Amino acid sequence: MFDNTNLFRWATSELSQDAFICWLLSWADSSCASKDLKMHNAGKIFVNYLLELSKENPISSENIVVKKQLDSADIVAEIGKNLILLIEDKTDTAEHGNQLDRYKTAIQARYPSRKILPIFCKTGNQSNYKKAKKSGYNLLLRRDFLNVLIKIKENGLENNIFNDFLSLLDFREKETQSFLHLHPNDWSRYSWQGFFLSLQEVFPDLNWGYVANAQGGFMGAWWHFGAWSGWQTYLQIEEKSLVMKLGCWTEKHLPAARSSVRNRWLKTLKAANKESDITITPPVRRGNGRSMTAALVSSESNWIQLDKNKLIDFDATVTFLRKAMAVIDKARSDLTFADDK
Incomplete structure (x- = not known):
């Protein structure tokens, strides 16, 4: 049974997961270094992992502007002046219709001079990701997400919200592997x-x-x-x-x-x-x-x-x-x- 004192035991919607991702991305903004250096470094590790998925160079100090539900896209993050992270975030539901293509088109139209980096994030289980791959999205699956959070944890971060989300993903992964x-x-x-x-x-x-x-x-x-x-x-x-x-x-x-x-x-x-x-x-x-x-x-x-x-x-x-x-x-x-x- 998942711990009843864990925030995400009760905050179970995709919007709650959106909020966590937006929160972590926001800490990567260069202005946050003076607020809490460990949280700032955590945000940078996360952003740089997403950039690595997209075959882009890591950032060291950049302005990060995060927006939620922009043109119906779950999460959009402006990385400096040239890059846009477009994240479609799912827990247990799957993509439907042509939503992934629509979001890419809409965000590219909003940022015509910037490079769009589409990410399909899924923390539940899904049979296949053919649609996401066909639409040009890189995959951030639960095990990948969990690994990057563990890396952040090992870097010395202590934060209750972060720890609760890490525990949530760990619990879901262990449930999935319970057949063994x-x-x-x-x-x-x-x-x-x-x-x-x-x-x-x-x-x-x-x-x-x-x-x-x-x-x-x-x-x-x-x-x-x-x-x-x-x-x-x-x-x-x-x-x-x-x-x-x-x-x-x-x-x-x-x-x-x-x-x-x-x-x-x-x-x-x-x-x-x-x-x-x-x-x-x-x-x-x-x-x-x-x-x-x-x-x-x-x-x-x-x-x-x-x-x-x-x-x-x-x-x-x-x-x-x-x-x-x-x-x-x-x-x-x-x-x-x-x-x-």
């Missing part, structure tokens, strides 16, 4: 997110998110897409279940036709699995929607491999997932049942 030291039955939403983020380092095509359904929803991940008989086949994690899926989102099929394809894909998977040591079984509930579960995948107990302490053995789990992927690959190349009617 909790039994899977005890994993929280953040544990699953941490597990999926680690899997993405192994399987770059993996995406994840919360999936709502009538049964209460789950944290899910999906990857290894490939075609078979005009449908997409892929693997999906539904928390404690690992399933082999079949989907078609570009064409309409009657329910009976969908069921037929699902059954043929299950036959193909079973045929491809004869020499594997994984177990494939049909699902209890056989749907016939545009995305269908064709098979459940497991080992002797669960698909998540555990070590002697009943904690996840990440490497063994990855090996198991690769075996499931190999079965799907083999099934895709087998057209025995692909055109059965």
